Amino acid sequence: MKALEERNVRRYVRRNKKVLGDPTPKQIAQGVGWYDEVTQYAYGLAYEYDTTLEIVAGIIAAFSPRQSWKRNKELTELFLQGKPTPGLPQSRPNANAVMRQGIPALQGPKTNAFARNIAGDTDAVTIDVHMVRAAGVDGRETPTAKQYREMTAAVRRLARRWKMQPRDMQALIWIMQRGRAE
Numbered sequence: 724m725k726a727l728e729e730r731n732v733r734r735y736v737r738r739n740k741k742v743l744g745d746p747t748p749k750q751i752a753q754g755v756g757w758y759d760e761v762t763q764y765a766y767g768l769a770y771e772y773d774t775t776l777e778i779v780a781g782i783i784a785a786f787s788p789r790q791s792w793k794r795n796k797e798l799t800e801l802f803l804q805g806k807p808t809p810g811l812p813q814s815r816p817n818a819n820a821v822m823r824q825g826i827p828a829l830q831g832p833k834t835n836a837f838a839r840n841i842a843g844d845t846d847a848v849t850i851d852v853h854m855v856r857a858a859g860v861d862g863r864e865t866p867t868a869k870q871y872r873e874m875t876a877a878v879r880r881l882a883r884r885w886k887m888q889p890r891d892m893q894a895l896i897w898i899m900q901r902g903r904a905e
Contacts, residue, residue: 728873735877738859742899754895761841772803777842781821784829784838786814832871845888848875854893857900
């Protein structure tokens with residue numbers, strides 16, 4: 724990592740540590756358990772709709788941008804039922820691409836990482852608008868590619884320090900940033 728990039732990673736680590744503060748055991752449990760719960764939900768949908776966990780994870784991720792978790796689940800189920808699915812213009816085409824090609828069809832780093840997290844990849848780190856805010860990047864909802872890599876490195880570094888999986892650390896930071904699990 725170049726010196727400038729390392730300085731940014733350290734800054735993101737410091738800012739994420741501030742957001743984390745001193746989490747309660749309940750908050751830590753929510754962070755560590757969030758993706759496991761989502762994976763179980765996705766397995767249930769995969770069974771119900773006779774498809775794979777990876778396909779369902781990709782569909783969930785495709786409908787995730789700018790949606791609450793509740794709405795994300797509703798849109799995913801509507802799509803799996805073959806019903807109209809409102810949302811961002813690219814969500815349905817992305818979900819259709821996932822049906823044909825799997826998770827690799829998701830080109831956006833956030834949606835791709837989110838799908839991989841749901842499918843069981845504990846090393847992928849999902850950086851969304853809440854994680855950008857936690858990292859202290861003002862005025863941006865979507866990080867640049869370089870910022871995404873630096874924020875991911877910061878989350879992984881914190882995860883090592885806390886002896887957690889990176890996806891669980893990301894979920895904990897997200898919960899602490901939002902003030903609640905969704």
